[in-house]
Amino acid sequence: MIGTLALATIVACGVLAAFGLSLTAAGRVPGRELRIAAWAVVALLAVQAAIAAVRAFGVTLPEQSTFLIYLVVSVCVLPIAVQFAFADPSRWGGAVIAVGAVATLVAVLRMQGLWAAGA
């Protein structure tokens, strides 16, 4: 995978999680800012997934299917979390997105691990 892009997505997920949690801690209902931040992270993840998917066919990874599942998960979890969080606006919406961001972060880290093992 691409080191800098992976690092950027990991940092972005971490920042998004912190942002969401801070809204919940402050008792604020998430608004436009969090939605935009979440979709910006999704865009970054989509770019990474597209590049990684193309490259994954050129190499032999130890667990190719697992890698591809993580790839799909890394892109799909946050949009679902955003929909779920905003469907019932409350202070907990930020925490819901934080859960999605942390799960995405773990998926990206696992992808990194599998990629490093294969390269």
Add this chain to the structure above:
Amino acid sequence: MREPRDHREARPTSTGAGRVLVAVYGIFALSATARAGVQIATKFSLAPLAYLLSALAGVVYILATVGLASTRPWSRPLAWTAVAFELAGVLVVGTLTVLDTGDFPDDTVWSVYGRGYGFIPLVLPLVGLWWLRRTGRTGSTGGTGGAGPHPAR
């Protein structure tokens, strides 16, 4: 009597903080099921028991997620059953894997009380049971509300 109306009857489990719980359950449903699917599809013969257990855990997480997220008459019993089963599962499998790793050569979600997942599998059912109890009907089931005010816990 002076209590807000919504404290007398069961509250939906998927509102407020419950949405965070549903989100975590959803993530575990996804990861446990996907993991079991890959394990069974690619290397089932290596550790059939562990992989079947992974699949069972995935199904339990799916049922718990559905039970907690929906508001049908069957939702709450389903959630209770699934979350209680999950707690039993993580305790039994966790204990077995601590005592003897022989039967579980490959990790499952519940191995060593969910160590591979930051022990969240151990904490999650406890939080789930607490939330179900907290949001649950304050009187006994089938009661007509004659039990009187009862502080929500």
